Amino acid sequence: MADFEPTIIAFVCNWCTYTAADLAGTSRLGYPANVRLIRVMCTGMVDPKYVIKAFLEGADAVLVSGCHPGDCHYINGNYKARRRIKLLKEILPQFGFGDERLRLTWIGASDGIQFAETIRDMVTQIKSLGPNEAKGTMVI
Amino acid sequence: MKTAKINVKDGDLLATLREFFRSILQLDDISAILVPQHLPMKNVVMPTLVTDPEQLNGANPLAPVFPMNAGKIVSRLTRKPTGGKVAVVLRPCEIRAFIELVKLKQGRIEEVVLVGIDCLGAYKNVDYAQMIEKEETEFTSRFYRNVLSGKEMAEQGFDLNPACKACEHPIPSGADILIGLFGVDTNKNLLVQARTPKGEDLYRNLDLSNAEEPPERAAVVEALIAERTAYRDKMFAETTEVTNSVEKLNIYLANCINCYNCRVACPVCYCKECVFVTDVFNHEPIQYLRWANRKGVIKMPTDTVFYHITRLAHMSTACVGCGQCSNACPNNIPVMELFRTVSFRTQKAFEYEPGRSVEDDPPLSVFREDELSDVVGIG
Numbered sequence A: 001m002a003d004f005e006p007t008i009i010a011f012v013c014n015w016c017t018y019t020a021a022d023l024a025g026t027s028r029l030g031y032p033a034n035v036r037l038i039r040v041m042c043t044g045m046v047d048p049k050y051v052i053k054a055f056l057e058g059a060d061a062v063l064v065s066g067c068h069p070g071d072c073h074y075i076n077g078n079y080k081a082r083r084r085i086k087l088l089k090e091i092l093p094q095f096g097f098g099d100e101r102l103r104l105t106w107i108g109a110s111d112g113i114q115f116a117e118t119i120r121d122m123v124t125q126i127k128s129l130g131p132n133e134a135k136g137t138m139v140i
Numbered sequence B: 001m002k003t004a005k006i007n008v009k010d011g012d013l014l015a016t017l018r019e020f021f022r023s024i025l026q027l028d029d030i031s032a033i034l035v036p037q038h039l040p041m042k043n044v045v046m047p048t049l050v051t052d053p054e055q056l057n058g059a060n061p062l063a064p065v066f067p068m069n070a071g072k073i074v075s076r077l078t079r080k081p082t083g084g085k086v087a088v089v090l091r092p093c094e095i096r097a098f099i100e101l102v103k104l105k106q107g108r109i110e111e112v113v114l115v116g117i118d119c120l121g122a123y124k125n126v127d128y129a130q131m132i133e134k135e136e137t138e139f140t141s142r143f144y145r146n147v148l149s150g151k152e153m154a155e156q157g158f159d160l161n162p163a164c165k166a167c168e169h170p171i172p173s174g175a176d177i178l179i180g181l182f183g184v185d186t187n188k189n190l191l192v193q194a195r196t197p198k199g200e201d202l203y204r205n206l207d208l209s210n211a212e213e214p215p216e217r218a219a220v221v222e223a224l225i226a227e228r229t230a231y232r233d234k235m236f237a238e239t240t241e242v243t244n245s246v247e248k249l250n251i252y253l254a255n256c257i258n259c260y261n262c263r264v265a266c267p268v269c270y271c272k273e274c275v276f277v278t279d280v281f282n283h284e285p286i287q288y289l290r291w292a293n294r295k296g297v298i299k300m301p302t303d304t305v306f307y308h309i310t311r312l313a314h315m316s317t318a319c320v321g322c323g324q325c326s327n328a329c330p331n332n333i334p335v336m337e338l339f340r341t342v343s344f345r346t347q348k349a350f351e352y353e354p355g356r357s358v359e360d361d362p363p364l365s366v367f368r369e370d371e372l373s374d375v376v377g378i379g
């Protein structure tokens, strides 16, 4: 599995984690190119469907990341997101999408370093887990 | 809790129940009663809304079939105030579905009196139609005698719905008025219990004499629940075994035609416009070709696994295990087994029991600031 390059779909909120990713970029902090960022206004708008679809399309991991508790720009979107991720973490493993493939983090706007580290760590973890077996499935 | 016994004449439970329903309908503040009834024009049992006490002669809440979860009907009846009270005779899973619908703002509990009967279980719609032939009432009495005397219910090669065999809620504990059969000497009497203040109001106006709950009832119910729970847990293990990878789930759902009957039949899948029938899923034709190109081959219609997993995300915490999804599937996909297996996990995760009380918030409708810290982080 040495040459396996995982694809990570990251739903990042505009105000915190997206800004952190931007900061990582402008500060020239390298992070693996495995991540595809999808900017959303708030983690509270990440419909469970988005996550399910990402996995069924073959994403090896999904990251949802936004503002720290208390910092959400829409007051409580991140708390709602946390319940939805909890729900998905009960449903998806039932079908073989291991719990480790779905992550929720709080990364603030000034945490460029933490953003880069999170992506690096996730890539390492997913490399050792291997690819998502849904890639080859014909029933979608 | 107020408890009474009503006499059963000649061992005929249906006649006794009809008489009891008549006495409820004759009360001043009850404007109608909703009750399953054997239809005169066809050999089927359907929910009926009755205002004339003379029109209860076909009432048959013990027939081992329920063509739909009538919790949905009650939500339609109570969407707006009508100024009158309706007594609704329901199975436990129908009561629990209605309570979920009330919390989802799809019905109102104020103007109904929930009358629940200990549930003896049901056969699949199609099986039932084949089994009864012409003798519906005799079939029902043979059925309840057999169940209440503990006989095996497989008959003529047909067996009860797996949903019923796995149901650990055979007692309508959420009812205002409970009619008890288990652990009761049903040749002689039925148990009537007022379980809520609303039920007590009704009880007071009926001509009932107080009695004790038979002491053996608790043990009989406990044994029944233990048997159901054992069946349920075995079903969970077997279903997990055949769905615990994407490949296996594909096989499980391979003959799904995305007709969405399972969602239409599901009492708690309440959306007026389900996202799966909106333009979101009306893909551009080129999109199908892109998918096919990427994989070499795709099963059509698409969005099958996507639909089922999404429906689990939307409503598994509210699944009451009624089995109507399986009942409605034209291709015999064991949808109920899949839903209950996953729902058991999601409900446990949020410590939520659907249908228990209108006071419990649906888990995805609320949040707390200090909770679920284990969900956050990358391990």
Ligand code: SF4
Residues within 6 Å of the ligand: B163, B262, B265, B266, B267, B268, B269, B318, B319, B320, B321, B322, B323, B324, B325, B326, B335, B336, B339, B340
């Ligand atoms: S998913 Fe099936 S068993 Fe669960 S409530 Fe809906 S119809 Fe009933």
Ligand code: SF4
Residues within 6 Å of the ligand: B263, B269, B270, B271, B273, B274, B275, B276, B310, B311, B314, B315
């Ligand atoms: S699947 Fe989801 S969107 Fe469709 S009716 Fe059920 S809850 Fe509503």
Ligand code: SF4
Residues within 6 Å of the ligand: B255, B256, B257, B258, B259, B260, B261, B262, B263, B325, B328, B329, B330, B331, B332, B333, B335
């Ligand atoms: S009823 Fe059966 S065929 Fe129709 S969508 Fe549900 S599982 Fe698929």
Ligand code: FES
Residues within 6 Å of the ligand: A013, A014, A015, A016, A041, A042, A043, A044, A065, A066, A067, A071, A072, A073, A074, A075, A076, A077, A078
């Ligand atoms: S705005 Fe960042 S999580 Fe809500």
